[in-house]
Amino acid sequence: MPRQTPFHSRTNALCESQNWVEWSGYFSAQTYEMDHIHEYNAIRLGAGLFDVSPLFKYFIRGRDAVALMNRVITRDASKCGVGQIFYTAWCDDEGKIIDDGTVARLGEDSFRMTAATPTLCWLEDNAFGMDVEIEEVTDAYGALALQGPTSRDILQQLTDTDLSSLKYFRMLETKLAGAPVNISRTGYTGDLGYEIFAEPDQCEGIWDALIETGAAYKLLPAGMTALDMVRIEAGMLLLDADFHSASTAMFEVEKTSPYELGLGWMVNLKKDHFVGQEALRRENARGPATCTVGLEIDVLALEKVFVQNSMPLQLPYQSWVDELPVYSDSDQRDHIGRATSGTWSPVMKKYPVIGRVKPQYAKIGTRVYVEQTVEARRYAVPATVVKMPFFDPPRKRE
Amino acid sequence: MGNNDVVIIGAGHNSLVAAGYLAKAGRRVVVLEKSSVVGGTATTDETFPGFKISPVADTAGYLSDEVKTDLKLDSQVEIIPLDPIASSPEPDGTHLAIWRDTARTVKEIERFSPADAAKYPLFVERMTKIAGVIEGLLKLTPMDLPSVGLADIRAALGLAGPVLKLGRKNINELLRLLPTPVEDLLNEWFESDVLKGALAASAVKDVTWGPQETGTTFTFIYNWALSDTGLFRSASLVKGGIGELTKAMAETARGFGAQIRTDVEVKSIDVERGKVTGVTLANGESIQAGTVVSGASPRTTFLELLDARYLDTSFVRHVHNIKYRGSASRMHFALSGLPEFPSLAGAETDGYLRGPIQIAPSINYLQRAFDHTKYGRVASAPYLDIVIPTVADPSLAPSGKHIMSVTVKYTPYALRDGDWAAKGPEIAKLVVDTIAEYAPNFPGLIIDQMLLTPVDLETVYDLPEGNVNHGEMTLDQFFHMRPIPGYARYRTPVEGMYLCGPGCHPGGGVTGLPGQNAAREILKDAK
Numbered sequence A: 001m002p003r004q005t006p007f008h009s010r011t012n013a014l015c016e017s018q019n020w021v022e023w024s025g026y027f028s029a030q031t032y033e034m035d036h037i038h039e040y041n042a043i044r045l046g047a048g049l050f051d052v053s054p055l056f057k058y059f060i061r062g063r064d065a066v067a068l069m070n071r072v073i074t075r076d077a078s079k080c081g082v083g084q085i086f087y088t089a090w091c092d093d094e095g096k097i098i099d100d101g102t103v104a105r106l107g108e109d110s111f112r113m114t115a116a117t118p119t120l121c122w123l124e125d126n127a128f129g130m131d132v133e134i135e136e137v138t139d140a141y142g143a144l145a146l147q148g149p150t151s152r153d154i155l156q157q158l159t160d161t162d163l164s165s166l167k168y169f170r171m172l173e174t175k176l177a178g179a180p181v182n183i184s185r186t187g188y189t190g191d192l193g194y195e196i197f198a199e200p201d202q203c204e205g206i207w208d209a210l211i212e213t214g215a216a217y218k219l220l221p222a223g224m225t226a227l228d229m230v231r232i233e234a235g236m237l238l239l240d241a242d243f244h245s246a247s248t249a250m251f252e253v254e255k256t257s258p259y260e261l262g263l264g265w266m267v268n269l270k271k272d273h274f275v276g277q278e279a280l281r282r283e284n285a286r287g288p289a290t291c292t293v294g295l296e297i298d299v300l301a302l303e304k305v306f307v308q309n310s311m312p313l314q315l316p317y318q319s320w321v322d323e324l325p326v327y328s329d330s331d332q333r334d335h336i337g338r339a340t341s342g343t344w345s346p347v348m349k350k351y352p353v354i355g356r357v358k359p360q361y362a363k364i365g366t367r368v369y370v371e372q373t374v375e376a377r378r379y380a381v382p383a384t385v386v387k388m389p390f391f392d393p394p395r396k397r398e
Numbered sequence B: 001m002g003n004n005d006v007v008i009i010g011a012g013h014n015s016l017v018a019a020g021y022l023a024k025a026g027r028r029v030v031v032l033e034k035s036s037v038v039g040g041t042a043t044t045d046e047t048f049p050g051f052k053i054s055p056v057a058d059t060a061g062y063l064s065d066e067v068k069t070d071l072k073l074d075s076q077v078e079i080i081p082l083d084p085i086a087s088s089p090e091p092d093g094t095h096l097a098i099w100r101d102t103a104r105t106v107k108e109i110e111r112f113s114p115a116d117a118a119k120y121p122l123f124v125e126r127m128t129k130i131a132g133v134i135e136g137l138l139k140l141t142p143m144d145l146p147s148v149g150l151a152d153i154r155a156a157l158g159l160a161g162p163v164l165k166l167g168r169k170n171i172n173e174l175l176r177l178l179p180t181p182v183e184d185l186l187n188e189w190f191e192s193d194v195l196k197g198a199l200a201a202s203a204v205k206d207v208t209w210g211p212q213e214t215g216t217t218f219t220f221i222y223n224w225a226l227s228d229t230g231l232f233r234s235a236s237l238v239k240g241g242i243g244e245l246t247k248a249m250a251e252t253a254r255g256f257g258a259q260i261r262t263d264v265e266v267k268s269i270d271v272e273r274g275k276v277t278g279v280t281l282a283n284g285e286s287i288q289a290g291t292v293v294s295g296a297s298p299r300t301t302f303l304e305l306l307d308a309r310y311l312d313t314s315f316v317r318h319v320h321n322i323k324y325r326g327s328a329s330r331m332h333f334a335l336s337g338l339p340e341f342p343s344l345a346g347a348e349t350d351g352y353l354r355g356p357i358q359i360a361p362s363i364n365y366l367q368r369a370f371d372h373t374k375y376g377r378v379a380s381a382p383y384l385d386i387v388i389p390t391v392a393d394p395s396l397a398p399s400g401k402h403i404m405s406v407t408v409k410y411t412p413y414a415l416r417d418g419d420w421a422a423k424g425p426e427i428a429k430l431v432v433d434t435i436a437e438y439a440p441n442f443p444g445l446i447i448d449q450m451l452l453t454p455v456d457l458e459t460v461y462d463l464p465e466g467n468v469n470h471g472e473m474t475l476d477q478f479f480h481m482r483p484i485p486g487y488a489r490y491r492t493p494v495e496g497m498y499l500c501g502p503g504c505h506p507g508g509g510v511t512g513l514p515g516q517n518a519a520r521e522i523l524k525d526a527k
Ligand SMILES: Cc1cc2nc3c(=O)[nH]c(=O)nc-3n(C[C@H](O)[C@H](O)[C@H](O)COP(=O)(O)OP(=O)(O)OC[C@H]3O[C@@H](n4cnc5c(N)ncnc54)[C@H](O)[C@@H]3O)c2cc1C
Pocket: B009, B010, B011, B012, B013, B014, B015, B032, B033, B034, B035, B039, B040, B041, B042, B056, B057, B058, B059, B060, B061, B062, B264, B265, B266, B267, B295, B296, B297, B300, B305, B328, B329, B330, B407, B457, B461, B462, B463, B466, B467, B468, B469, B470, B500, B501, B502, B507, B508, B509, B510, B511
């Protein structure tokens, strides 16, 4: 049976749907209400409160902490200032992505790392001969994500620290409703938002304070269904959806590189050395085999397909994760890639999709065709390559 | 020191062989040895004044004939073949000797089992054929399985002869046998415990396994393939001690122009952008070279001399996982006279004591001695491999006096209780007591004694975990898996950097083969 996070007494009380899923061995609410749409709206119009405690968390401390981080991640950890956070990938020896996550520099010689998959063994394997201590702290901290336009106002009610000075991808230690916390301006929604780490015995109090204060700010606890919609709007990739970890992939073809995932910007070929650097150098020289792109499905064209079948247009009510063929032509002859996740976006009134196509089809404005099934028949529905993130409000960084 | 193009780390015999071949081919070579003498584990010294002891390796019968000829060693050293190649005194006062001459051995076996005696010649013939195939493998550079190249196939053609000679039935037999316990092999042939113990001992001498463990048939046949006796173990001495052989190797290399420096410890192998640039010594001196060859163990080379953070994670993990787990101690005695083995009384005692003496009365005895290892304990009744080199080479000791050198099994590197510092006297007593059971006058003859525990072998001779061969010589660490899969071709992930020690194919023993194979590959790359 899955385990309970330090917020479970609270999330359980609010989880009307009792729609739980397992996330890394913990109970996680798929939705709180029977339907997810209020939660989705709260994230974009007020604030959504997520229990993200199941994230894997590690402390890396010691004289060689920078050296270890630099060996593991593709970005240059020495450029990460104290109090700063890097979103980064890490790769295997062949430059194929294992996972992505955040690396927060807590001090000169200490980091906190979060990951979607268990990473302790990988860190230890890479720490050979280094003077560094690696500690898994997944259970030692509860974690919340407070995301949405009113999130700062809510938090500000509960702390003396002036949060307006906390910049995007920075963090600070403070007290929230009297409890010591680490607050970072990060998230998985592409919106203004924060992540809060606290010791387990402080978690219930923090949750209660946020729910109580948040009532006046359109705050709702939100589950994974709403989160997946907003992360697609934000153009953020999901492991085991948009890519697979090289460490668990069964076959070579399932592996991808940061370049193929549009994460080339975080590959630092100039720094001294990191795992996979040589392979990535070669890949960079010859160019990636596929490119991750944002696609926008032509909804009017999709409607025509439904009308052809004497039906009204039906749009996905929540996000999907799949592997749908993408073609360069409407005859479905020239297969050029795959669509890996998509959602109807109620705030944008658009149908964004994340996919991977051959490089020559990755230019903004390129017309491609995504397979859509209507009445058990497959159609190639036109879509356009657009910029990601699809939804990118200035408040995210302001 | 800007004019070297090859730096070789260590002056063990494989390094010296590689130096000889490379210098002969015109490369400018410098060999750097941290100890004050050349030879590594193949040296001779006067730990006991007046007695010339070979503290680690002492028998030389595995040295490749080709290396001997190519490096002109024949003219410089005298090899003394020993016969019998093994004699086993038994607790009940009987004894068995195995001679180079099969007919003579058959007579010995008849005393224990006429049936076994009748089968022995056929056993020798069959094993010789099977070992011929393994012998062919030893001189090959392992292929990169599964991507075997054309050149590999061409090189492997030499194997066709021995394989064809074997016949299809025996090829199946070879594949069936290699992973089996040597006990199973011997049970298929023989009934006498004494004979089986005598044969099985050599299979486990250099590994931390008992004769009932899988894969010991492989080690049995591997020894057979290498040995100069045409049988299951080698039995030769170098006149003056094995150190004379490595001194000669050094002489040859010098003659070809190599420079050999002792008392210089390499601290690091220097790498820039994936390419080797030279080495830095403990004294701070830097020596530049486009080619660096390491005769140190894979563990020392990759995890200490190279900065592991520049190597692939999977590579480091593999190197880290190489099995070492040594279990042999070495003990040497200066003796005032020759021990008397009552079990040999009546036999021509001197003749019997000329060869190696095995305290290995049965397979069960060997296995029980090993069993303790599993629990981190020293064997209570150890298997001993004893050589009294002064019988065949009196020049090693003052007149009338003798040396006895003993390999003691099993004394596991990783002790469950206590530590090695305190264990020494206990083991020394165990060895003396055990020998005294077979040669009661032995304790009274001891003038001096010296013990090298697995930890001593690690600290003094740089052998990780005291393993005698820079990595266990087991089937799973053989050929293309030695030292690790993907890197069995003497090359390393660092361009210009090579391995030449027994951590690579074909492995341990004073064979010269890893050094010769490595030199061949280095010269190939230079073309
Ligand atoms: C107890 C024991 C008994 C054995 N008995 C026999 C036997 O009877 N017959 C037989 O054939 N084989 C025997 N062997 C096996 C045999 O000795 C070895 O397999 C073989 O000699 C290894 O030779 P090598 O030259 O490759 O390595 P080594 O002899 O190990 O030489 C490596 C050299 O590298 C040097 N070195 C390491 N690091 C550095 C550094 N950083 N800087 C400079 N120098 C460095 C070391 O000092 C050493 O001299 C025995 C081994 C042991 C341990």
